[in-house]
Amino acid sequence: xxxxxxxxxxxxxxxxxxxxxxxxxxxxxxxxxxxxxxxxxxxxxxxxxxxxxxxxxxxxxxxxxxxxxxxxxxxxxxxxxxxxxxxxxxxxxxxxxxxxxxxxxxxxxxxxx
Amino acid sequence: xxxxxxxxxxxxxxxxxxxxxxxxxxxxxxxxxxxxxxxxxxxxxxxxxxxxxxxxxxxxxxxxxxxxxxxxxxxxxxxxxxxxxxxxxxxxxxxxxxxxxxxxxxxxxxxxxxxxxxxxxxxxxxxxxxxxxxxxxxxxxxxxxxxxxxxxxxxxxxxxxxxxxxxxxxxxxxxxxxxxxxxxxxxxxxxxxxxxxxxxxxxxxxxxxxxxxxxxxxxxxxxxxxxxxxxxxxxxxxxxxxxxxxxxx
Numbered sequence: 001x002x003x004x005x006x007x008x009x010x011x012x013x014x015x016x017x018x019x020x021x022x023x024x025x026x027x028x029x030x031x032x033x034x035x036x037x038x039x040x041x042x043x044x045x046x047x048x049x050x051x052x053x054x055x056x057x058x059x060x061x062x063x064x065x066x067x068x069x070x071x072x073x074x075x076x077x078x079x080x081x082x083x084x085x086x087x088x089x090x091x092x093x094x095x096x097x098x099x100x101x102x103x104x105x106x107x108x109x110x111x112x113x
Numbered sequence: 114x115x116x117x118x119x120x121x122x123x124x125x126x127x128x129x130x131x132x133x134x135x136x137x138x139x140x141x142x143x144x145x146x147x148x149x150x151x152x153x154x155x156x157x158x159x160x161x162x163x164x165x166x167x168x169x170x171x172x173x174x175x176x177x178x179x180x181x182x183x184x185x186x187x188x189x190x191x192x193x194x195x196x197x198x199x200x201x202x203x204x205x206x207x208x209x210x211x212x213x214x215x216x217x218x219x220x221x222x223x224x225x226x227x228x229x230x231x232x233x234x235x236x237x238x239x240x241x242x243x244x245x246x247x248x249x250x251x252x253x254x255x256x257x258x259x260x261x262x263x264x265x266x267x268x269x270x271x272x273x274x275x276x277x278x279x280x281x282x283x284x285x286x287x288x289x290x291x292x293x294x295x296x297x298x299x300x301x302x303x304x305x306x307x308x309x310x311x312x313x314x315x316x317x318x319x320x321x322x323x324x325x326x327x328x329x330x331x332x333x334x335x336x337x338x339x340x341x342x343x344x345x346x347x348x349x350x351x352x353x354x355x356x357x358x359x360x361x362x
Binding site for chain 1: 189279281286289343344347350351
């Protein structure tokens with residue numbers, strides 16, 4: 001690198017280091033995208049998170065009943081489990097440490113959501 | 114759509130063959146046609162925008178580069194360095210959905226994102242990809258995530274089904290969110306437009322009051338522009354979050 005015609009006058013090595021720093025994965029605190037876009041996204045998400053787990057629970061319960069001919073039992077159990085999972089989804093979304101974007105929740109579950 | 118005094122707010126979501134006899138024989142409806150239009154629009158935007166490849170970009174090139182940077186930063190910031198590999202996927206998803214949402218706002222157009230078949234297909238694509246990546250990166254350890262660490266073993270029969278249901282609810286919530294928001298927006302447009310027609314038929318005072326729903330529809334259009342971008346953003350960022358969990362060891 002004998003030709004260095006960067007107007008800022010910084011050495012090539014220093015600029016290379018700065019560029020490497022930029023592409024490094026950022027730390028959890030910096031990763032929070034912030035801004036109104038993700039705040040609004042959070043609000044929009046919370047409602048469907050609650051309902052969708054219930055939908056899945058009812059669907060699985062109804063399907064198992066239909067398949068095994070055990071009419072109301074699986075539907076009852078999986079509706080309850082689905083409701084619980086829905087509350088869990090919302091809790092993962094809004095819990096105080098959910099902002100720091102760790103890969104896994106402290107409880108070891110499949111992360112938030 | 115709304116004839117006389119009846120409001121048919123859901124008629125706008127019906128699929129009809131387009132392009133005459135050819136479309137009739139191919140069962141080619143508005144939905145795939147608008148998908149092709151959306152895909153071509155995004156491709157044309159990037160191709161025409163980036164063709165000058167100028168060091169100092171013009172307006173269109175700057176817009177294309179900003180879009181690229183926006184999604185690139187989202188993917189890399191959320192997923193980490195591995196996000197580079199998934200950036201094209203996230204970029205395609207975001208702009209396909211965004212173009213679909215916005216094209217649907219044009220008169221005589223059709224919003225293909227208002228069909229659950231479309232949004233569920235997109236969500237299942239994301240879901241399957243995240244499972245494949247999880248299994249490839251984490252192997253059998255992936256299944257250990259379904260038992261919260263530190264919880265008493267006796268609770269496992271209760272906790273594991275809950276975690277699995279919570280995991281399975283992801284594609285459902287992804288698809289329902291996009292689909293429901295688009296349907297709700299378009300139904301509201303149709304309702305207020307129908308109010309205008311109904312009020313206008315009530316004589317002189319009706320014609321004056323009929324301005325009200327038109328004003329509301331204009332405000333709704335602004336809201337829908339926000340919702341369209343926001344839904345595409347939420348879909349893309351959730352894809353990133355799911356993929357981050359997949360690549361995390």
